[in-house]
Amino acid sequence: MFELLSKGPKALIVAVWVATLAYVFGGTRIPIPRVPKDYEWAPPILAILLGVWIATWAFSATWRSLVTLVRRIQVRWRFATSPLTYEEAELLYALAKEGGEDVHLHRAALSIGSRLNDQALTRAATGLSARGLIERDRYLRPPVTLTGRGKRQGAGLIKEYEAAMAAELKVGDRVRDIAGGPEMVVRAHLRPLRESGARRFGASVLCEIVGPDGQPFAHAFEQATLERVD
Structure with missing residues (x-):
């Protein structure tokens, strides 16, 4: 009894419910002392009430878990579909320009003349990975590879960047x-x-x-x- 109480009231209630079911459906096969005949109605009602309470508690816990899961999925989906940061866009453009297959981050950044510092580069790579645009190991060790969606988005960025660079005013213009x-x-x-x-x-x-x-x-x-x- 004390061991069940130490696990919380829910464990004790479940144990009482199981014992009540054993009393109700076990009949004389299980050596459990019988209640007086005037109170034979009590164990079945207790089993039903405890069963309803346990079912409600289990449903509530399951519902909370489902709500939490749905919210996490929504947060990840909103993040994955939100606009790229300037750092993420520049790194994705660099990786796409390098072909997107087994590319080293720093090498890709240098190839386009990027001046992203190390912290920004790591932050951008982490963001692209969380969005499902690049594949990398958990330690962000080179090289990285663009996913199918990353390649499609990178191809679009190449056009956008090249158009922006063509429109950019240059010294001497x-x-x-x-x-x-x-x-x-x-x-x-x-x-x-x-x-x-x-x-x-x-x-x-x-x-x-x-x-x-x-x-x-x-x-x-x-x-x-x-x-x-x-």
């Missing part, structure tokens, strides 16, 4: 404000990288303008407000 104005020359990109080292497309640029007095001066512009001059 001659530009002007899309609203009109004098020609200018791009001299530098302002904050072209994020803290992690990820590439920042469309960063502001520093342009050199020749003033009315003939003296050059510099001014920062958003790339979206400029157009190239042929």
